[in-house]
Amino acid sequence: MRGLKGKTVVVTGGASGIGAATAARFIEEGAKVFVLDRDPQGNAAILKTLPELTGACLCDVTDAGQVQDGFNEAVRRMGGVDVLVNNAGISIRHPFLEITGEEWDRVLAVNLTGVFRVAQTAARHMVQRGRGVILQTASTNGIVGYPYYADYNATKAGVIELTRSMALELAPVVRVNAVAPGYVLTPMQRAEYTDAMLEQVNRKLPLQRHAQPEEVAALFAFLASEDAAYITGHVYHLDGGELAGGLASR
Numbered sequence: 001m002r003g004l005k006g007k008t009v010v011v012t013g014g015a016s017g018i019g020a021a022t023a024a025r026f027i028e029e030g031a032k033v034f035v036l037d038r039d040p041q042g043n044a045a046i047l048k049t050l051p052e053l054t055g056a057c058l059c060d061v062t063d064a065g066q067v068q069d070g071f072n073e074a075v076r077r078m079g080g081v082d083v084l085v086n087n088a089g090i091s092i093r094h095p096f097l098e099i100t101g102e103e104w105d106r107v108l109a110v111n112l113t114g115v116f117r118v119a120q121t122a123a124r125h126m127v128q129r130g131r132g133v134i135l136q137t138a139s140t141n142g143i144v145g146y147p148y149y150a151d152y153n154a155t156k157a158g159v160i161e162l163t164r165s166m167a168l169e170l171a172p173v174v175r176v177n178a179v180a181p182g183y184v185l186t187p188m189q190r191a192e193y194t195d196a197m198l199e200q201v202n203r204k205l206p207l208q209r210h211a212q213p214e215e216v217a218a219l220f221a222f223l224a225s226e227d228a229a230y231i232t233g234h235v236y237h238l239d240g241g242e243l244a245g246g247l248a249s250r
């Protein structure tokens, strides 16, 4: 990718799954990377796996103070932030009729309010510096309906609209795009699907498999690079063909 060498990148949820693969990819591209994640063991592990990381800081995106402190620490350690990958998210598999108020609030707090909070913190910094790129992790669940994830789906649809609105307001200084992965084989996915369920999903997908986290990371790297300098306000599906056929293909 062009233009990533020496860039400074913050990845939220960077201790696991898509975030960890993204941190690794940006390091491979010659960027400096700082991880913000709420999981202390995950942070310790990623620092071991990726010794080239500039740092990993304990940060729960639902806590405004921790977001500001974590972001300030990233700025202090890297001298500024060029790219934000706003990726931390959670999901709970549960029928709509059984979603509790507490679960609804928890999913929204991380996936939508948390994404907003980190995005606004980064955008203020980038506007002041006169440049920047913000990339957010949406989902195909934010594009079409899926049973058992109503709260999660609502947050991902929100991330998509947040992305478009931010892109309009922050142009031409900051580019803002989202990636909407379909099924990606990460700890989040493994936690909610049995082997039989994974196999069943694989059979339904045109490409007959889950995505690897590294494939999502590659799209983030492209969208942050100079090769994507004219791209803003878009949502990129990375779904193995999942959405191509709609109902007819099921």
Ligand code: NDP
Binding pocket: 012, 013, 014, 015, 016, 017, 018, 019, 036, 037, 038, 039, 042, 059, 060, 061, 062, 087, 088, 089, 090, 091, 110, 114, 137, 138, 139, 140, 180, 181, 182, 183, 184, 185, 186, 187, 188, 189
């Ligand atoms: P993982 O659970 O593997 O990684 C997510 C990381 O984010 C974990 O380290 C997690 O910590 C951390 N995290 C969770 N909540 C917070 C928080 N409040 N503040 C800071 N960090 C937090 O998930 P994935 O890599 O699968 O998911 C990454 C993103 O991709 C999410 O936004 C998800 O919705 C999205 N996505 C995933 C898909 C998939 O199939 N896997 C498909 C489409 C989108 P902890 O372990 O403590 O929860």
